[in-house]
């Protein structure tokens with residue numbers, strides 16, 4: 193019998209359930225040990241941790257790219273291999289994983305999301321073209337459909353890969369650092385889109401270094417450091433104490449170097465996109481636009 197999940201949740205509509213997962217790479221390094229978390233459908237969850245903490249390894253495990261030495265993962269209640277066969281898992285990669293010099297048009301990238309729906313000849317049908325068009329319209333990139341992918345800005349590239357996930361109609365969407373290299377406006381657009389997708393009952397798992405945005409739009413947070421340190425509703429897990437455990441000195445360094453001011457129980461953390469994160473009584477919230485920052489409250 194499997195060990196019970198930490199913060200045991202019995203959820204109907206299970207989105208992703210990772211139970212005691214351990215991944216050891218060929219060189220003998222165990223990147224993730226005994227990791228457990230569960231995310232229900234209709235959720236945006238943040239996967240938060242420092243570089244090398246194992247976020248990508250968890251993504252790879254959910255996409256079946258790496259084998260589990262122990263434990264198991266189910267996606268929408270089925271084993272990973274079955275969910276992949278049914279084309280249910282979509283992936284939005286980090287910019288660094290993509291060869292931007294490869295000569296391919298925006299609409300061709302989005303069409304790749306349809307491959308799993310086509311037969312082995314990969315002949316696009318009317319429905320496939322319609323899905324590509326709808327996906328590009330949804331991310332406001334229809335006007336760029338004939339552009340070379342390498343000719344786009346960082347935020348536009350992200351939106352094209354989001355459109356690919358939409359064209360695929362993935363019920364579970366894994367997004368690796370979706371806010372790196374995008375401006376605040378694009379970040380807001382992406383967040384708005386993720387909220388719509390959540391309301392459609394999809395599951396989004398978002399790996400991010402941008403702590404500032406997490407309490408704003410992620411319902412759940414999973415803190416990673418070689419294992420899952422904590423997971424659950426963001427208001428319970430995204431606490432100063434848990435973040436310090438996950439980030440160790442890095443969080444303090446981050447605070448020290450970003451004009452943090454401590455007053456009473458509130459610690460202001462000025463994040464890289466200039467929208468500070470504020471810890472009050474150990475809990476985080478983001479400053480609202482217009483709210484004064486740096487002033488005693």
Ligand SMILES: Nc1ncnc2c1ncn2[C@@H]1O[C@H](COP(=O)(O)OP(=O)(O)OP(=O)(O)O)[C@@H](O)[C@H]1O
Nearest residue numbers: 217218219221223242243244245246247248249250
């Ligand atoms: N193919 C591999 N073979 C051996 N070790 C690996 C491999 N891929 C990753 N690792 C190691 O596993 C650990 C976790 O790496 P992982 O890429 O999952 O971290 P991450 O949290 O995604 O980091 P980042 O934020 O930098 O993307 C690291 O120590 C890394 O060096």
